[in-house]
Amino acid sequence: MNIRKALASDAQAIFDLRNRSIRCLCKGFYQDDLLFRWTEEVGPSSEFVEFVSHLMYVAESSDRVIGCGAVSLLDGKVDAVFVDPDHAGNGIGRKVMQLLEEIAVEGGSTKTLHLEATLNATPFYAKLGFSVDSASLYISPRGFSLECIKMSKNLHNR
Template identity: 45%
Template sequence: MLIRKAHSGDAQRVFDIRNQAINHQCVGHYPEADLAVWTRGELSDYFIEVVANTGHVAVIDNQVTASGLLDLETGQVDAVFVDPACMGRGIGRRMMDYLEQQALQAGLSHLILDSTLNAADFYRRCGFVGERIAQYQSPRGLTLACVPMIKHLAR
């Protein structure tokens, strides 16, 4: 497996993995109507730009299998998604380790994220802390329950 900086040509695959992972992993944690709104629509220019600017992808056998976004100015982690067909292989954990290394190289002291309810335990296993349920305002107009989390980085 190779993890590399994403480029705009990866955006459609990242968008597809995002939607598949949401529909696979978030069922039972969020209303089905919210999942439908969360995953509807087409790839936007904004999403392409975000992937190109802050995205990273995991590649296995020349196929993008996972994504992760990291804003090196704020330490915000977002869109850590693994293709459901590849889940359970440690790809998500390796992506998080990679993003942490990128953050350390950039001199960041911490990472922050808003976890979906289903992913909070995964992030805790990666060293993040956070228990409080908050409301996340999605760009698609949804209000979703989330768990704000932080990880202080050891230098």
């Protein structure tokens, strides 16, 4: 497995990975109709392609994207961490998160990482040293909301 900076040309593969991950790994934590609405778009928007090319990193194996994640050095926000369901539990998410944390530390502009975890991912982030800050509600611009957990990690304790 290799982790590298994402390219705009990776956007479709990342978008497809995101949808597979949500549909499989969030099942049982959210209602099926919410999972459908969350993943009903057929392709990446131009905003998503820009996000991918600026902030995303991908884990790949045999030239296939099997994991991804992003971190903003401006505010320490970790976002869009997804793992292919066929590879879940194999340490890919942990390796992506380790890289994002290293990038944040080396960037030096943030002292704390923060994220909004899906209900199924909260234990994963807790194992990586993130603390629960509060329950929250993600409000989608498409008119639905999802329960999530705001979490943070102090980088000084690293």
